[in-house]
Amino acid sequence: MTENKAAPRWLDGTESRMWRAWIDMHRHLDRVLEQNLADAGMSMADFVLLVPLSESPEGQLRARDLGAEAGWDRSRLSHQIRRMEQRGLVARVDCETDARGTFIRLTPQGRAAIEAAAPGHVESVRENFLDLLDPSEIDLITAVAERVLERVRPRA
């Protein structure tokens, strides 16, 4: 090849305006949602793990499966579970059928916490995001997000 680095295609005005708005929107939206959950005594990290647990029929999941639901690696999950266990939100239970395994079980406090936090969180997602979009925009953004995901999601 005679050329492995073309001149960079810098962003034009329209593109950089969008990119900046996009980045800023994320930062602030995350901050608002995080703040909203903090008012209910939990972090986004807590929430992300408590939701799949509370939706599980048994009220518990293998650490492996919880990690997959949240898209977290094992290490991060283990650290976070330790902290949540110390706060009484979850408990670790040995797995009978696979001695390597650990079930993460929602405690009554954990269930109370997620049930207390969830309505306010959903309301905040609506107030600060969904309710600002009309149905056609929701459809289009869904399509875009899924298209981008297809590109950036780790190859299965």
Place this chain on the structure above:
Amino acid sequence: MTENKAAPRWLDGTESRMWRAWIDMHRHLDRVLEQNLADAGMSMADFVLLVPLSESPEGQLRARDLGAEAGWDRSRLSHQIRRMEQRGLVARVDCETDARGTFIRLTPQGRAAIEAAAPGHVESVRENFLDLLDPSEIDLITAVAERVLERVRPRA
């Protein structure tokens, strides 16, 4: 008031599908861009600070102004600048006219680093995001992002 908490308006199928795709897209897009910069020897945090510095006519900015550009608080900025200073990317220079102030100055290495990293970063933003959108989608997403920003941006 007879009622301060209505029944939560949970997300319907369309909404939750969008919300999930949205969250996942962000997570993976951030990861891909971070990885791309890591290949050039820097983090997104480095990049975010080096860009305004490199665009400044003097090659330096007051810490105050750099923080405002990046939308960072003073503490985070100070810690990050210390780490970047240790790696030789920036230097701290006293401000003559305000003894409280500190200029953050781009070093030659810092400039070399940002100039080496920027083209690949822009290319990655295009490959993994912008080039997947057509112009009307870009316009719509810009409008949506700015509308949401208006709602979630801290009140000036």
Place this chain on the structure above:
DNA sequence: TCAGGTTTGCTGACATGTCAACAAGTTGGG
């Protein structure tokens, strides 16, 4: 059976982000 590879979860070291508090400097009303 059993040796090698894989899966699972944990840990410690380190990098990064948040928070409250501090110290020094600047500013503005009286």
Place this chain on the structure above:
DNA sequence: CCCAACTTGTTGACATGTCAGCAAACCTGA
């Protein structure tokens, strides 16, 4: 001028996230 309020940057403690590596348990093919 002077003092209270504000601004600016730093620091230390702590919370969180990443990474490499460990050890135990599981699985699989010869």
